[in-house]
Amino acid sequence: MMNNDEILLDDKDKKFVRRHWRMLAVIAVFFSVAAIAGLYVLLWFIATAQVAGFIPAMLGQWTIGYVINFILHLIFWELLLVASWVIVIVAIIFTQWYNKLPEEERGSKSKRGKRDGSNAFSFLVGLTWLIVVWLDGNWNLALESWTLNTWVYSCLAALAWDLLIFGIPIALGIIWWIRKDSLE
Known part of the structure; x- marks a missing residue:
């Protein structure tokens, strides 16, 4: 539940967004591409695992062992096929962008909202x-x-x-x- 007394973006944040909207657009597009790639890897792994007999096609035949094994292998393939290039590209883009930021914007700390728990x-x-x-x-x-x-x-x-x-x-x-x- 959002507190109505809190301002979502203050003037400093709005100025930052206006100044760096291109980079924020690049981040949004890159996030979308990475999410789509992750979805394709998920669908590929599900189909491949069923054909190879790694997991049963019928959910009723699954065991907890199959679930844990499936999740661990899926994490491996997602890390190998998606996260490996995403982390490198994000690190390069962020470092280049951060180095071009003015000094007063580099030191500003982002405010984080309260967590409910x-x-x-x-x-x-x-x-x-x-x-x-x-x-x-x-x-x-x-x-x-x-x-x-x-x-x-x-x-x-x-x-x-x-x-x-x-x-x-x-x-x-x-x-x-x-x-x-x-x-x-």
Whole structure:
């Protein structure tokens, strides 16, 4: 939700955009080309992986092992075929552009908006869920044979393990902090 009291672009930012609109247009076009290239690599990898038998064509036959293997290989191909040239070109263009900026524009720091919060805990629960699935022996079990109970209980087990591992030390720290303040 956007705060109506905050100005999206102040006068300094508007002046910067007016002065460097060509470079911003180049960045937008380059971002679009890189996104399209990434999409083509994704579609190519999906088709190739199915034809080669690397992944099953039917989603119900997928296992968590297939999902993780697919994601890791996709990241590899995206890095190799897209990110390798994108990073080099972005570094060259940005360095050339930055060196041409006036000194007063180089030192200005961009303001960043407040973040509503991170998703670190959700990410941690997701990783723990993968570990729970592996430990339960469901790693290579086709997803079509999973029951709703299997999925819900594995999610609750992951949440419980994270709360147990991190909740107890946090609770002890809070108790210690409250007790320390009450003694003073």
